[in-house]
């Protein structure tokens with residue numbers, strides 16, 4: 001079909017496809033205390049007979065991209081399995097449900113999570129993204145004193161339960177619902193400054209210290225119920241400062257990466273905290289510095305380290 005009449009150039013429709021790109025779906029399987037996480041970025045695009053949409057503005061064949069997004073969430077309710085199987089299910093669904101959809105292109109990225117190891121045991125509902133983080137270090141020598149600040153960024157962690165957010169002030173702009181069971185996820189940026197004495201004494205094994213601080217940050221994230229990311233940061237700092245007398249202070253900058261429960265009731269499905277939409281922006285941004293009471297707050301070794309308050 002072409003829209004051609006004698007006053008216009010003759011045009012044919014070439015290759016075309018359309019759909020929803022980058023649907024961020026997180027599926028938590030929580031039948032037991034050992035939760036499983038499947039975290040995907042899915043793109044769905046349909047091919048078939050869409051001539052009328054292009055030529056006549058007739059959308060009778062246009063399965064909305066919004067419906068394609070919802071289908072990703074709806075099918076995820078039964079689990080993902082593997083990205084390949086999940087995409088095959090999407091392909092079968094669209095081509096069998098809509099006669100004029102003859103094919104399409106479905107693509108997924110899957111993000112790998114490992115269980116946080118806490119006190120030597122794999123944690124049931126706290127996870128860390130595999131191999132994402134970057135270690136960093138700064139040395140400042142001014143006159144006599146040598147300062148060392150170590151840190152990391154991109155340590156992506158998630159707990160699929162044991163996090164809530166209640167008790168906040170309500171005003172006319174408040175729409176957030178209180179919850180005692182949400183996903184808590186963040187990319188940890190943390191820096192920690194060693195005491196000048198420990199550095200002067202040559203007492204620090206930096207590689208060992210890094211590994212241990214990283215492990216303690218993960219344990220602090222995993223272990224306790226979180227009433228807010230703010231409180232979790234304190235618990236992480238407390239663990240590090242308790243175990244490492246050679247460290248004087250820590251600074252954190254952590255996005256609160258919101259995961260919104262998808263309402264599956266329009267599709268006749270329940271959603272007992274299993275299928276989430278992982279939003280990328282806006283995000284909360286929670287920053288806090290913690291130091292020993294005995295340490296002053298004006299150490300200029302921090303000058304030039306961006307990204308912390």
Ligand SMILES: O=c1[nH]c(=O)c2[nH]c(=O)[nH]c2[nH]1
Nearest residue numbers: 165176227228229230256284
């Ligand atoms: O852990 C949180 N801290 C906040 O300050 C906050 N604000 C918000 O809307 N959600 C959350 N969660």
